Amino acid sequence: MNNDNILSDLVPIRSIHYKPHLCLLHFPFLTQILFGFLLFLVLGAFPCEGKLVIDVENPNLAKMPISIQDFVADGASPLNGSDLAAILKNDLYVTGLFQIVEVHAPVTPNSTSEPDFEVWSRQGIQALILGNFHVRGDELVLEARLYDVPLRKLELGKRFTGQIGDHRRMIHRFGDLVMERLTSVPGCFSTRIAFVGDSQSREVYSMDFDGYGLKQMTRNGTINLSPEWSPDGRSIIFTSYLNKNPDLWLMDLTTQRLFPLSTRTGINASGRYSPDGSLIGLSMSFEGIPKIYIISTQGQIIKRLTAGRGNDISPTWSPDGSTIAYVSDQAGSPQIYTVPVSGGQSRRLTFQSNYNTDPDWSPRGDLLAFSARIDGRFQVCTIRTDGTDFRVLTDKGSNQDPAWSPDGRMMAFSSNRDGKTLIYIMDAKGQIQVPVSSLTGKGPAWSRTSQ
Amino acid sequence: MTISLPRSLDASSPSMLILSVSLHGFLILAIVLASSLLPSRPKSIEDGVSHVKLVEPKEGAVVLEKVQLGPVKTGDLESEEPYTNSDVQNEVSDTQRDTLELKVANSHSTDVIPFQKRKKPLERVDALKPLPKKNQEVEAVKKKPDPQEFLEKRLASIRKEVESRKTDTSSSAPSRDPATSPALGNHGSKHGAQSTSEDSARWFDGVRTRINSNWSVFRDTIKLERFTIIGVKIAEDGRLVDASVDESSGDPVFDRSAIRAIFQASPFPPMPPEVSEKIRKAGGLALRFTPSGLQ
Numbered sequence: 012m013n014n015d016n017i018l019s020d021l022v023p024i025r026s027i028h029y030k031p032h033l034c035l036l037h038f039p040f041l042t043q044i045l046f047g048f049l050l051f052l053v054l055g056a057f058p059c060e061g062k063l064v065i066d067v068e069n070p071n072l073a074k075m076p077i078s079i080q081d082f083v084a085d086g087a088s089p090l091n092g093s094d095l096a097a098i099l100k101n102d103l104y105v106t107g108l109f110q111i112v113e114v115h116a117p118v119t120p121n122s123t124s125e126p127d128f129e130v131w132s133r134q135g136i137q138a139l140i141l142g143n144f145h146v147r148g149d150e151l152v153l154e155a156r157l158y159d160v161p162l163r164k165l166e167l168g169k170r171f172t173g174q175i176g177d178h179r180r181m182i183h184r185f186g187d188l189v190m191e192r193l194t195s196v197p198g199c200f201s202t203r204i205a206f207v208g209d210s211q212s213r214e215v216y217s218m219d220f221d222g223y224g225l226k227q228m229t230r231n232g233t234i235n236l237s238p239e240w241s242p243d244g245r246s247i248i249f250t251s252y253l254n255k256n257p258d259l260w261l262m263d264l265t266t267q268r269l270f271p272l273s274t275r276t277g278i279n280a281s282g283r284y285s286p287d288g289s290l291i292g293l294s295m296s297f298e299g300i301p302k303i304y305i306i307s308t309q310g311q312i313i314k315r316l317t318a319g320r321g322n323d324i325s326p327t328w329s330p331d332g333s334t335i336a337y338v339s340d341q342a343g344s345p346q347i348y349t350v351p352v353s354g355g356q357s358r359r360l361t362f363q364s365n366y367n368t369d370p371d372w373s374p375r376g377d378l379l380a381f382s383a384r385i386d387g388r389f390q391v392c393t394i395r396t397d398g399t400d401f402r403v404l405t406d407k408g409s410n411q412d413p414a415w416s417p418d419g420r421m422m423a424f425s426s427n428r429d430g431k432t433l434i435y436i437m438d439a440k441g442q443i444q445v446p447v448s449s450l451t452g453k454g455p456a457w458s459r460t461s462q
Numbered sequence: 463m464t465i466s467l468p469r470s471l472d473a474s475s476p477s478m479l480i481l482s483v484s485l486h487g488f489l490i491l492a493i494v495l496a497s498s499l500l501p502s503r504p505k506s507i508e509d510g511v512s513h514v515k516l517v518e519p520k521e522g523a524v525v526l527e528k529v530q531l532g533p534v535k536t537g538d539l540e541s542e543e544p545y546t547n548s549d550v551q552n553e554v555s556d557t558q559r560d561t562l563e564l565k566v567a568n569s570h571s572t573d574v575i576p577f578q579k580r581k582k583p584l585e586r587v588d589a590l591k592p593l594p595k596k597n598q599e600v601e602a603v604k605k606k607p608d609p610q611e612f613l614e615k616r617l618a619s620i621r622k623e624v625e626s627r628k629t630d631t632s633s634s635a636p637s638r639d640p641a642t643s644p645a646l647g648n649h650g651s652k653h654g655a656q657s658t659s660e661d662s663a664r665w666f667d668g669v670r671t672r673i674n675s676n677w678s679v680f681r682d683t684i685k686l687e688r689f690t691i692i693g694v695k696i697a698e699d700g701r702l703v704d705a706s707v708d709e710s711s712g713d714p715v716f717d718r719s720a721i722r723a724i725f726q727a728s729p730f731p732p733m734p735p736e737v738s739e740k741i742r743k744a745g746g747l748a749l750r751f752t753p754s755g756l757q
Contacts, residue, residue, distance in 0.1 A: 062693065062708075062746040065670050067723070068755035070679040108680050137678075137722065161725040162718070194680050195715040420682060439682065 074110040075193065077103060077138040078131065082153070085145035090178060092144070095153075098179055099140065101221060102186040102200040105445060106420055107438030112136055128163040136160050138193060142185075144178075151175045155185045157192060167192050179223055180462070187461065190418075199416045201461035204423050205238040205247055206434050209451035215249055220416070220423075220436065220457070222447035228262065237281045237454050242288040244460035248272060250280045259293060259310075272310045277301075281325050285332045285352075292316070292326035292335050303337050305352070316350055317357060327372045327379075328352075329396075336360065336370045336379055347381055349396070361394060363401045369412050372396075375419035378439075382411040382424075391424050391441070404441030414455045423447075423455035662737040669696075669730050677723035679716070679753060689752035690717045694724060696747065698738055702728035708748055720751040 079100050082092035103109045114134050131139050142155035151174060157167040167188055171181040183200035190198030205217040205228065215228040215238045229235055231253050238249040248261045259273040259282045273279040277296030284291055291308060294301045303316040303323045317323045321341025328335055336349045339357075344365045350357035361367040366384035373380065379396060382389040388409045394401045408428030415422055419439065426435045426446075434448035434455050690711035695704040705724045707717050741747045 061744065062748040063741055063744045064691070064748045064750050065666055065673075067670060067674050067677060067720070067749055067751045068753070069674050070677045070719070070751075070753050070756065071675070072681045072756075073678050075678060075680070108682070132726075137726075159718070159722065161722040163725075193715065194682075195713060 074108055075137050076112045076135050077109045077140070078112045078114050078134070078136045079103070079140040080115075080142070082142035082144055082155070085143060088144065088146040089175065090144065090146065090151070092142075095142065095144070095178060095182055096140075098182040098221075099155075099186050099189075102183060102198065103189070105221075105436060105438065105443055106190070106198070107440060107443045108194065108420075125165070126158055126160075128158075128160055131158075131160045138166075138189075140189070146175060149174055151178055151181070153178065153181050155182075157189050179219065183219070184461075196418050196420070199418045199421070199457075199461075202417060203458045203462055204414075204434060204436075204447070204455050205240060205458070206423075206425075206448065206452040206455040207235055207238065207249075209432050209453050215247065216448075216450060216452065217458075218434075218448060220421075220447070222434075222449060225449060228264075238456045239281075239283055240456055240458040240460075242284055242286065242459045244458055244462070247456075248282045248284070248291065250278075250282070259291075272308075273306060283326050283328060285328050286330050287332060290332075292328060294324040294326065294337075303335060303350070314354075316352070316354070323348075325369055327370050329372050330374050330376045336372055338368050338370065347379065347394075360396075360398050361401075362398075363392070363394075367392075371413050371415055371422075373415050373419045373439075374417055378419075380413035380415060380422055382413065391422065391437075393439070402441075404437065405444065410435075412454050414457045416457050417459045423457055425453045425455065659736075661734045662740060665731060665734055665737050669727075672727040672730065673723050673749065676726040677719065677751065679719050684753050684756065686752075686754050686756065688713065688716060689750055689754075690720050691748050691750050692717075692720050692724060693746055693748045696728075696730055696733060698733045698735075700728075700730040700732045702730070711751075716751075720749070723751070724749065 079096045082095040084090070084092055100111050104111050112134065114131075114136065126139055126141065137160055139158040139160050140155060141158070142153065144151060144153040146152075150172065152170065152172050154168070154170045156165055156169075158164065159166045169185055169188060171184065173181060180201065186200040187198040190196065190200075200220060202220050203217050203224075204220055205215055207213050208216055212232050213234045213236070214230065215235050216225060217228055218225045228238075228247065229249075229251070231251065233252045235252075236250040236257070238247050240247055245265060246261055246263050248259060250257050251260050252258075253260065253269075254271075254274065256274065256276070257278045257280055258271055259279040261270045261272050262268070263270070272282065272291070273293065273295065275295055275297040278294060278301055280294045280301070282291045282293040285305075289308065290313065291306050293304060293306065295304050296302070298315075300320075301322045301324050302318070303326050305313045305316060307313055316326075316335060317337070317339070319339075319341050321339040323337050323339045323341075326335045326337045332352065334349050334351055336347055338345050339348050340346075341348075342359065345368050346359055347361040347367050347370045348357045348359050360379065361381070361383070364383035364385055366389075367381055368383075370379050370381040372378075373393075377395060378393045380391060380393050383392045383403070384390075385403065389411045390403050391405045391410045391413045392401060392403050404422075405424075405426065405428075408426050410424050410426040410428070413422045413424045416436075421436050421438055423434055423436050425432050426444075427433075429446070431451050432453060433446045433450075434452045435444055435446050437444040688711045689709075690707065691709040692705055693708040694702065697703050702724065705721050707721070710717050
């Protein structure tokens with residue numbers, strides 16, 4: 012017995028556990044089922060047959076045909092429906108992306124009826140904007156709708172309520188949303204442009220991006236220069252001779268109070284906020300010649316960024332805040348250079364003209380706009396940040412001080428092409444260039460935030 | 463107590479191993495055959511085109527949203543009169559809401575193709591060449607870093623296949639056309655196949671051209687490597703029945719530009735019977751939109 016037990020313990024394990032019939036069924040079947048199931052999944056995900064595919068590879072770059080109908084008033088109103096539509100038409104036109112088609116509605120649309128898409132489709136319209144409004148006392152209720160004509164559906168519908176005086180804002184806000192819906196990037200029609208008046212007293216003004224709503228921001232009777240909006244839109248900084256020295260001042264837009272930011276001997280010029288608003292880059296000459304410095308928003312010097320023999324002015328931040336482009340004459344003529352904010356070697360970017368100045372880094376990061384002297388006059392140019400693809404965007408008169416819109420689609424600049432120096436805006440390719448300021452002005456700065 | 467087994471039937475014995483391996487092999491083969499045959503069994507074929515209904519860009523359904531026109535900071539030099547009513551109403555009249563729902567272009571239908579089906583690789587229609595009759599599967603469309611490269615690769619493979627098909631059709635022709643004598647049948651059926659191929663090539667090319675000429679994108683947001691695949695359903699009379707995104711580019715605006723082009727290009731020329739047959743066999747028709755031609 013004992014012996015047997017011991018023997019049975021010593022029997023190889025495999026002969027105990029596998030009986031012949033189990034060996035056939037059990038072992039292969041389970042694994043086969045598992046394996047087969049896996050294989051089926053794999054083959055199910057990648058079957059041998061598939062849909063027929065037609066490749067379409069050559070899109071048109073034509074502007075989108077869009078029709079904006081006069082807004083329809085419900086009842087008597089001091090506002091004119093065609094004036095309201097004209098605001099939106101101008102907004103979309105200046106982006107350079109739309110062809111505003113002037114077609115009149117076959118049937119006057121009202122607030123509830125939907126457009127006859129067949130009619131619009133036959134006219135080649137891709138997007139259609141209808142709106143209606145009514146005024147009760149001082150209150151304005153405005154409703155606007157964007158339709159996708161080929162898809163025959165309502166893309167966007169908004170209702171705004173406010174005071175009559177806010178009607179431009181409402182339309183601009185709707186335009187921003189239309190841009191977001193049609194191009195995936197919100198528009199910048201609710202932003203403002205600050206600039207310096209070009210009369211004896213150089214006060215800072217601001218206006219809507221389309222030139223309306225002009226406001227005088229400073230009243231100090233001295234020379235003010237180079238305004239810049241804080242990224243949160245609550246303040247502006249500018250250089251002013253208020254204390255007989257070009258100092259950097261900050262104006263709180265809520266309280267309208269002025270604070271000195273940098274009053275060091277010599278120039279404290281062209282202050283520019285870092286994209287996150289925590290730092291200010293500027294050009295200061297208290298150590299001799301102007302160099303680029305970074306200061307805190309309280310005015311303390313964080314570091315000096317450039318060294319050497321050149322006059323370094325006009326800093327502008329890259330949108331990631333890692334690099335600053337500036338102008339230096341270290342090579343004899345003013346040229347644009349870039350330098351890492353963390354410190355390091357500066358690199359010359361422009362070689363195309365013997366006088367390049369006023370750089371402004373695109374919020375999209377890929378382009379720098381600047382003014383270059385070509386044939387004795389300044390022209391607004393763009394260049395890629397690697398120094399390639401140099402383009403001249405203007406050709407009439409003298410054009411200076413480009414400033415990008417926050418969506419990177421447009422630029423504001425000053426031009427004297429029609430005699431007076433006015434603020435113009437243009438699209439990023441320079442196809443559409445229109446004057447917007449009613450005053451003579453220079454040094455535009457485009458706000459980063461919507462009002 | 464002791465289990466005594468013939469040594470030869472032990473699981474590790476050579477005979478059992480061979481048996482096991484051959485059984486595995488047999489079953490795997492059976493499964494491979496079964497699964498490769500299964501998907502070709504058309505499950506939801508209507509009008510000669512299988513109906514593909516996929517995730518639809520949600521952009522379509524638009525309901526008035528709330529706009530927060532923030533109250534203007536008081537004392538702000540910039541500000542004019544602040545809004546008295548910063549609450550923006552967003553109620554829509556019921557009538558309007560009804561019309562909105564009606565206007566959603568691609569309303570969902572009930573038959574939804576299972577996930578695996580949608581992942582099917584796609585055949586490319588090269589409209590300029592006569593289309594191979596069968597076995598025209600090309601490499602699966604996978605997201606590759608360089609679409610140009612993979613398009614070229616696919617084109618090359620198609621060319622190769624077309625070459626091999628040329629000899630193929632002539633050799634297999636007699637069996638397909640038993641009525642004619644072998645000698646004449648060879649020549650005749652080859653000629654017939656060619657003319658229908660030309661018909662369908664013309665149709666596919668017509669569709670491509672029509673859609674292409676209706677497709678516009680915004681210059682400033684072009685990314686050349688982007689592509690979107692739109693499944694379409696076209697009735698035999700050329701009417702567009704349905705178009706929906708099979709594989710999104712990730713940018714709803716780009717996807718919509720493609721769908722818009724298809725809608726604008728419709729109706730298409732009437733579909734030759736062999737085209738609808740071809741589409742039915744393949745399991746559907748799709749359009750791949752990529753701005754790569756702008757390079």
